[in-house]
Amino acid sequence: MGAKDLSVNSDPAVSQPPARRRSPFHAVKFFVFCHSLLQLAQLLVSGYMKSSISTIERRYGFSSQKSGLLAAFNEVGNTVLIVFVSFFGSRVHRPRFIGGGALLACVASLLMALPHFVGEAYDYTGRVSSESTHTQTHIHGPHKAPLSPVTASSNQSCSRREGPAQLGAYPLLLLGQLLLGIAAVPIQPFGISFIDDYASRKNSPLYLGILLAVTSIGPAVGFITGSLMLRFYVDFDKLSGDQIRLDHKDLRWVGAWWLGFLMASGLLFLTALPYLFFPSSMPKELDTSKVLRGTFEVNEQSEEMSLLQFLKSFPRIALRTLRSPVYLLVVLAQVNLAALLSGLATFMAKFLEWQFSQTVSNSTMMIGGVCIPLAVLGTVLGGVVMRRMNLSVRGASKLCTVAILLCLFSSTPLLFMGCPTQKIAGVFPHSDASxxxxxxxxxxxxxxxxxxxxxxxxxxxxxxxxxxxxxxxxxxxxxxxxxxCVAGVGMAASGTCGGRCSGLLVPFVALLGVTSFIASFSQTPSFMMILRTVPSEDKSFAVGVQYMLFRVLAFMPGPVLYGSVIDTTCILWGKKCGQKTSCQYYDLDRFRQRFLGLQVVFVCGGLLCFLLTVVFFRRRAGSREPQPEGKG
CATH class of the missing domain: 3.30.60 (Wheat Germ Agglutinin (Isolectin 2); domain 1)
Known part of the structure; x- marks a missing residue:
């Protein structure tokens, strides 16, 4: 089979190649176009999930810790299976595996929206049931009707709320997240390796740069989509317009969180279809040396190993890689920054919502429209600076240290920018009921x-x-x-008393955007430090171990840790049917100090690791650049 392919490739006849090139599915440029759209759709789901997490939390009464676990659960399936990608590589039909992953992501996205369709309509407090009037539920004077009708209807509402559909919402969402993580396993690694195999040496960096740009833009598109979808009421498909009595500013408002998952599912299905028609291999762009290509194929076959041999060798190579001080310090620094990113991406919109009395849609728009684009810009400029200045590994370590130090200076003032908790009768300051x-x-x-x-x-x-x-x-x-209970004229207006320092919102978001820009400046230099300090034969394993540590030490525990910290600042938990639901009021000063204080802790951890790399290079004698270590 290999000899036959080699003879066809070396045939000087020109009638065959033009016939194959007529089909776009035999062109690597068309593959890059399709893969860019697929990654955009896939990462849109990831960004949309994070933008909707506080809405899902309110809709189903989850704690922030449970929400953090839900946000991180897609990393479970991804972490378990990502190791095998390095083994299978070009042994499988990569385009079809990518298409299969996209179709699985399509199904998972549908599964994420399923709880909305199998459950009852959102029954917010304030209308215990449709049979009872609002006045009977909440406004009772001595001359009003007794509460027994409300209690009866409340019991009926509880029986509906505790049905199998409502209780199964969290497991369904977890399963959807797990499948999304599994679906993502083949998409990016197989796509990048396929492009690198068949793109010319000149065009390969351009194609990979396009994919990196789309990868960065995808979450921003997800947040912006979330902002638009959450402007619609969650049950607009089940209720008429005159039955929807809440507005965006109401603390009980729940947007149509499920709508974005349906849209993303459709996009994933459409972007998966082309992969069913791509061949397992295609003509290489500007392939000037057919003999070298044939030699490469022989070498590739000679280096194949069995799955058992691969699994046995992986721990040994991983330990050998981790023994490199520079590699270990840089990866630990990146783990700190990744944990910071995972927590902020999941809960920063919720922080803005509570701290400055913003709607959920406005908060997600600020994250997707300001912070993420500035982080993308910082990543690009970090690579440009490293290329223009032709920095060595030692220079890259200094650049990363300076960037994270500036990040520490820019993030610290955020601790002092926010609103105090408004006075809430019987809740804050704590006192007995009036x-x-x-x-x-x-x-x-x-x-x-x-x-x-x-x-x-x-x-x-x-x-x-x-x-x-x-x-x-x-x-x-x-x-x-x-x-x-109201002093003076005894009047009260519907809505919260918060939001009296909303003038700080613009400076806060601006400073947060600057912090995101500076922190992302270190991403490209730190990645280059990893590639330049490990032996060439271990580079793919080093990158694999790096991303596995990201998931195990940052992306999985990060959102759960942030959610747990947020839960400690709750001063009033909601109750429905005698069970605790999501938080109704937070101590805003504690929320700000603990949430952003944890951010400062992670920044300090990253700074310490980068400082140690600078110290290591200074003490290393006899060489200005660290030499790759051999297999020991």
Whole structure:
């Protein structure tokens, strides 16, 4: 078979190649185009998931820790299977494996949206059931009707909420994330190796640069898509317009988180189809040396090993690679920065939402439209600076150290930019429930925030002791009167009292964008340090070990750690049917200090590792550049 292929390749006749080149599926440029679209669709799902995580948390009553685990769960399947990519390499039909991964991602994305269709409509507190009126639920004076009808309807609502469809939402989402991680295994590694095999030496860097750019843009597109989709109410497909009584600014608002997964699933299906028609191999661009190509094929076959031999050799090569001090320090620095990135990407939109009283859609738009593009720009400019200055490995270590040091200076002021927690009756500062509303027998799960005319916030009109309500033309409650717990005129307006320092939002986002730009400046130089400090025969393994450590030490535990930290700042947990749900109020000062303080800790960890590389190079005698280590 190999001899036959070699004879065809060396045939000087020109009638065969033009016939093959007529089909776009035999052109590497068309493969690059298709793979760019596929990676854009795949990473759109990843970015969209992170942009919607706080909405999913509110919809199904998850804690931030459970949300962090959900966000990180796609790394589980990816980490388990990524090792085998190095072994299979060109032994399989790579385009079809890529297409199979894309189709699996399509199914997984559909699975992510499934809980919306099998579950009941979103039943936010404030309307315990459709049979009970809002006035009976939350506004009770001495002359009002008793609570027994509400209690009965609440019990019926609880029985629906605790059905199999609602209880199965979290396992379904976890399964979808797991399949998304498995689907991503063949897409990028097989795509890059296939392009590198059949692109010319001149065009290969250009093609890989296009893929890197699309890889960077994909999450930003996901966040922007999330911002647009979350402007629609979650059940707009189940309710008529006049039945939707919440607006974007309401703390109970849940956007159509499932809509983006359906759109992404369609994109993944369309981008998967071309891979079914690509051949397992194609003519190499500007292939001027057929003999060398035939020699390469022979060498490749001579270096093949069995799967058992590969699995036995992998730990040995991994340990040998980790014994390189520079490699280990740089990877640990990157792990710190990756953990920082994973946590901020998952929860920064939620932070902006709570800290500055922003809507979810506005928060995700700021992340996708400002922070991620600036991080992409920093990554590109880091590579440009390294190329223009022709930096050595020692120079690259200094560049990384300076960049992370500047990042520390720019991120520290963020700790002091934010809003204090508004005064919430019976919640913050902590105090016993007001006696003025004790006769109202307010439901434990009542949550419909109102802001009193005295500047104090109440969990619901019932907790404010209100006895009358004013509605607009759409029959939505806007103002409440006769509120016994509100000092002065006894009026309260629907909504929260927060957001009184929204003027700090623009400086905060600007400084956050600058921090993202500076931190990403070290990405390309640190990656080049890894490639230049390991033996050439171990480079592919070194990169594989690097990404495996990223997943095990950063991308998997990072969101869970951040979520756990956020949960410690909660001052009022929601309750439905006697069970704890998502947090309703946070201590904003603690939220800011612990959330951003953890960011500073990771930045300091990365800075320490890069500083140690500088010290190592200074103490290393006899050479300005570290020499690759042989197999020991």
């Amino acid at each position: 006696s003025c509303s004790s006769g109202c027998r307010c439901p434990q799960e009542a949550f419909n925030p109102v802001c009193g005319s005295d500047g104090v916030e109440f969990r619901s009109p019932c907790h404010a002791g209100c006895t009358a309500t004013e509605t607009d033309l759409s029959n939505n409650a806007t103002n409440f009167s006769g509120c016994r």
